[in-house]
Amino acid sequence: MALAIVAAAVGGLLIGSFLNVLVSRVPKRESPFGGRSHCPECGATIRARDNIPLLSWLLLRGKCRDCGAPISKRYPLVEAGTAVLYAVTVAVHYDDTTLLVLGLALVTFLIPIAAIDLELQLIPNRLTLPAAIVAVVLGLALDLDGEVERLIAGAGAALFLGLPALINPKGMGMGDAKLAGVMGLYLGAPVAPALLIGLATGVLVGVGVVMNVGMSAGRRTRIPFGPFLAFGGVVAMLVGQDIIDWYLDTF
Numbered sequence: 001m002a003l004a005i006v007a008a009a010v011g012g013l014l015i016g017s018f019l020n021v022l023v024s025r026v027p028k029r030e031s032p033f034g035g036r037s038h039c040p041e042c043g044a045t046i047r048a049r050d051n052i053p054l055l056s057w058l059l060l061r062g063k064c065r066d067c068g069a070p071i072s073k074r075y076p077l078v079e080a081g082t083a084v085l086y087a088v089t090v091a092v093h094y095d096d097t098t099l100l101v102l103g104l105a106l107v108t109f110l111i112p113i114a115a116i117d118l119e120l121q122l123i124p125n126r127l128t129l130p131a132a133i134v135a136v137v138l139g140l141a142l143d144l145d146g147e148v149e150r151l152i153a154g155a156g157a158a159l160f161l162g163l164p165a166l167i168n169p170k171g172m173g174m175g176d177a178k179l180a181g182v183m184g185l186y187l188g189a190p191v192a193p194a195l196l197i198g199l200a201t202g203v204l205v206g207v208g209v210v211m212n213v214g215m216s217a218g219r220r221t222r223i224p225f226g227p228f229l230a231f232g233g234v235v236a237m238l239v240g241q242d243i244i245d246w247y248l249d250t251f
């Protein structure tokens with residue numbers, strides 16, 4: 001198992017590097033597969049030796065080798081974050097192929113979705129739609145019996161956030177509702193604690209912002225909700241069933 005965790009971390013670094021390409025290109029509607037990456041500042045092609053996950057950013061001290069422009073901390077953070085979450089997912093779901101595969105796939109979509117929402121306050125359909133399709137295909141292939149629960153969880157979660165978004169478009173966005181639906185398709189019933197954790201952390205940070213900058217400025221500050229939902233999704237992917245069991249035992 002130790003070997004599997006190390007392999008997951010290394011794989012996470014490599015996949016994380018690709019997720020950075022998604023974050024840079026999906027909002028611009030560019031293909032993530034074609035062509036080498038360029039420095040956004042000077043346009044220089046990134047050399048292969050400067051494209052090693054995590055290590056290159058550290059060796060270059062976060063600057064472009066050609067023009068010295070700063071390279072966003074998002075690159076090493078996404079790579080390290082993917083490695084850590086892959087390793088933890090493998091450690092927790094080592095014995096359960098369905099939870100392991102669905103969990104890894106969910107993390108792979110949540111990271112770029114959260115990063116894009118943080119940078120651009122936008123959750124692209126070009127990520128949520130493939131995420132939904134992958135969820136259903138994997139679910140049917142790995143655990144046919146559980147698919148009905150996951151479909152109901154997806155529909156329920158999308159409605160739970162989608163109705164408020166329809167009533168008050170200024171608050172929650174439809175992108176958030178679609179993301180909630182996607183999380184339900186991966187998580188099944190544990191999407192409920194995922195949404196509660198996402199809402200609670202989002203509200204806490206929102207209150208923190210208001211206390212920092214004051215009510216009127218706080219109202220104008222746009223806080224993307226996707227990263228909080230994604231956080232709730234990861235927690236529920238890892239321990240959601242434990243949370244549900246604890247709740248049922250206690251109340």
Ligand SMILES: [Zn+2]
Nearest residue numbers: 039042064067
């Ligand atoms: Zn440059």
